[in-house]
Amino acid sequence: MLRLGQKYQHLVHGTGCSCFSPEIQQASRRLEALTRRGFMAGMGASFAALASPSLAQAPGPSQKTLFRQVRLFDGTSDTLKTGVQVLVEGNRVAVVDTKNSAAPSDATVIDCGDRVLMPGLIDAHWHTVFAAVPLNVLLAGDPGIIFAATTAEAERTLLRGFTTIRDLGGPVFSFKQAVDSGIVPGPRIFPCGAMITTTGGHGDLRMPTEIPRDGNQLSVGELMGANAVVDGIPDLKMRIREQLIQGASQIKLVGGGGVSSPRSPLDMSTFAEDEIRAAVSVAKDWNTYITVHAYAPNTVQRAINAGAACVEHAHLMDEATAKLFAEKDVWLSMQPFLTVEDAEPQTGPSAERIQQLFAGTPKVYEFVRKHGIRTAWGSDVLFSPAMTARQSVMFTHLSNFYTNAEALRMATSGNAELLALSNLRNPYPGKLGVIEPGALADMLLLDGNPLENIDLISEPGKNMVVIMKDGLIHKNTLG
Numbered sequence: 147m148l149r150l151g152q153k154y155q156h157l158v159h160g161t162g163c164s165c166f167s168p169e170i171q172q173a174s175r176r177l178e179a180l181t182r183r184g185f186m187a188g189m190g191a192s193f194a195a196l197a198s199p200s201l202a203q204a205p206g207p208s209q210k211t212l213f214r215q216v217r218l219f220d221g222t223s224d225t226l227k228t229g230v231q232v233l234v235e236g237n238r239v240a241v242v243d244t245k246n247s248a249a250p251s252d253a254t255v256i257d258c259g260d261r262v263l264m265p266g267l268i269d270a271h272w273h274t275v276f277a278a279v280p281l282n283v284l285l286a287g288d289p290g291i292i293f294a295a296t297t298a299e300a301e302r303t304l305l306r307g308f309t310t311i312r313d314l315g316g317p318v319f320s321f322k323q324a325v326d327s328g329i330v331p332g333p334r335i336f337p338c339g340a341m342i343t344t345t346g347g348h349g350d351l352r353m354p355t356e357i358p359r360d361g362n363q364l365s366v367g368e369l370m371g372a373n374a375v376v377d378g379i380p381d382l383k384m385r386i387r388e389q390l391i392q393g394a395s396q397i398k399l400v401g402g403g404g405v406s407s408p409r410s411p412l413d414m415s416t417f418a419e420d421e422i423r424a425a426v427s428v429a430k431d432w433n434t435y436i437t438v439h440a441y442a443p444n445t446v447q448r449a450i451n452a453g454a455a456c457v458e459h460a461h462l463m464d465e466a467t468a469k470l471f472a473e474k475d476v477w478l479s480m481q482p483f484l485t486v487e488d489a490e491p492q493t494g495p496s497a498e499r500i501q502q503l504f505a506g507t508p509k510v511y512e513f514v515r516k517h518g519i520r521t522a523w524g525s526d527v528l529f530s531p532a533m534t535a536r537q538s539v540m541f542t543h544l545s546n547f548y549t550n551a552e553a554l555r556m557a558t559s560g561n562a563e564l565l566a567l568s569n570l571r572n573p574y575p576g577k578l579g580v581i582e583p584g585a586l587a588d589m590l591l592l593d594g595n596p597l598e599n600i601d602l603i604s605e606p607g608k609n610m611v612v613i614m615k616d617g618l619i620h621k622n623t624l625g
Contacts (some may be wrong), residue, residue, distance in 0.1 A: 149515035176361050182491050209617065210235050210253035214588070216263040219597065221558040224551045226597060233262060234587040237617035242582060252359030256612060256624060262595050264554065265579050266309025266333075266588030266615060267603070268561035269537065271458060271524025274300060274335060275316040276372075281529040285366055296321055299534055304540050306606045309588035309615040310334040310578055312396075312524070312565060314437075314458065315341035317347070317371035319392045326573075331620055334574050334588075336565055338398040340374040341388035341439075342382065342425075345414040348404030348439060349373040369456075378426045382417075386428045395568040397429050398458070400443035401438040405489070405499045412462065412499050415445040422452035433570035437479065441503075450476050453603045455567055456522075461506035468513035471520075478514065479522045482543035483507050488536065493572045511547040520535070522564045538604045550600045588615040591624075 163394045175409075177402075212235040218227040220242075233241040233253065241247075249255050276284070278299035279292055279563040300321075303311065309332045313465035319339045324330040342347030359365070367373040386397050401417055403410035417425070422438065427457040429436045437456035438449035449457050450470050456477035460466045460467070471478055483489065514521050527533050542554035562579030566572065577585040591612035594602045602609040613621040 148275075154485060158500075162219070176251070177405055188408070190192070202441075203411045203561060205332035208235070210250050211587075211614070211619070212241075212249045212253045212255045213263055214246075214249070214257050215254055215260055216258045216262055216591070217595070218581060219262060219264040221265040221552060221562075222555060226262065228260075230263075232581060232589075233615055234589075237587050238576065239585045239587055241582055244399040256591075256622070258612075258624075259582065261611065262418065262592045262597075263595065264590050264592065265581055265585075266590055266613075267307045267557045268310040268312075268542065268579055268622040269308050269333075269524050269541075269557075270312045270522040270561045270564055271304075271314050271481060271526045272308075272537075273526070273528055274303075274313050274321060274332075275313065275535050276529055277527045278531055280531070282371070282522050284370075284529070293321060295531065297324075297330050298333075299531065301331060302323060302534065303537070304331055304333050304615060304620055305610075305613060306535075307590045307603065307610050307613060308333050308537065309590075309613075310336070310562075310565070310574075311312060312338075312561075314338055314398050314439075314478050314524075315372070319371070321465055322393070323572075328618075329563045330373045332562075333615070336395040336568060336573065337393060337436075338396055339392055339394045340368070340385070342374045342376060342385050342389075342404050343417040344399035345375055345377050346410055346414075347375075347456050348402065348410045349400040349401045350375050350410065365436065379421055380420055382425055383428050386425055388435070389433075390428075390432050390571070393573070394434075395555075395565075395571045395573055396434050397425065399425055399436060399449075399454075401440040401449050402442055404439070404441075405496050405503065412497065412502060415440075415442070415446075415448060419452045419609070422454060428452040435567045435569075437477075441563050445528050454534050456564065458524075459503075459526075461503045461510055463510060463511060463513065468510075468517045472517040475520065477520050477522060477567070478510075478512060479524050479564070480514070481524055481526045481547070482511075482540060484543055484546070488543075489533075504506060508547070515547070517540070520563075522561050524555075538606055542600050542604050543612075546601045550597050553600060554596060587614055589614045598622065604622070 213232040216230050218230045231243045237456040275296050278296040278393055313335050315338055322335040322337055325332040341349035341600060351373050356365045366496045376382045376385050399417060403412045426436050435455035437458055439456045439458045440446045440449050441459050441462045446457050446460045446467050447470055456479055489500050490540045535582055541557055559579040590610050592602055592611050593611050596602045611623045
């Protein structure tokens, strides 16, 4: 549970949309007085000292770790390889050895006792900041509490076995630097930066007091880098380039409505096809790609026809849309929402919309199977520190539609293929999602066989006995 102290604790337990609460109105008035430069300077200052290169703890090139006597799930196979040992040098896998060669004299040896070694998990739709704090705390605009909460959640995410996440919206650039420096423990982050939307889209977080826009004045969400509201191609291109110059590995457009935004219904579409094409063109100029948030069939089809490489969600798709996915070879980044336990309690229009997602989930996976759609997995937890622990449970939902081996491949080597679309904007050159020579050393050692029992993943504290990311051990209960 998130501990915020008495000053903020009253903000944690609200349910439903808080957009019109007194606390949010007060936060809105407070942040209206801030400039974007002032807010971002506050966030940057919070982590400038933390990210000092002199404090970084990256493994040295000669540092060696040998995982002895493992059963190996390499991220691509249907079965385990037995009688294997894996040598890590620095931050990469050096050798996958079936001959049980003698350990290097300078290696740290971990006797795995025939446990299962597998690649670190990858969540293709996560929100590093938005998952860690409730919306009203986020909009209160205190960089200290926001990033303290984000730091705690990032470590918990890593200790759930998620060594890499694709961040689909949020002010995460400076936080990513702190993680990459080795000071803040957390997963690798492939950041989008601000969600880019139109007026009235799902990512339009403005308060009623901020509408209509006053000239070029930025809204609360824009001040903190959470979203960017654009209407027209010139502004769209500028906002995309602003994310890329800050280090975005891919760009997210909000193509339609959403569940948690009561004023933007699921059936609506935001960007016109020519606008999405313009966004795709900018991303290609930067050697990366566009992914589009979309639920309704017409919204999804518009994104695909405009050249988007990936679509998020698509829970309301029909068969014609599924055929288009397959024909254009576009990625679907899907979240297996099944019951009310998979989402924060919703009220009003949002409660009805979440039921549509529950009903749509099994239908989408039927289409995926039938038409061979390239599909990634993500959890998409938002504004609820109490829900973040279900990230692991959300992964195990895949067993309703896939074999355990297929689910594990999707969250390792499969999701890594999607991340590779970032091309030259990839912040972590190297192979992820597999255990093979030359791959980045992100690995989990499990007390049990997830190919037989996928639910082992849902109890990481009990079943993940060693967690390694980038060649560094973050957990080892073997002694």
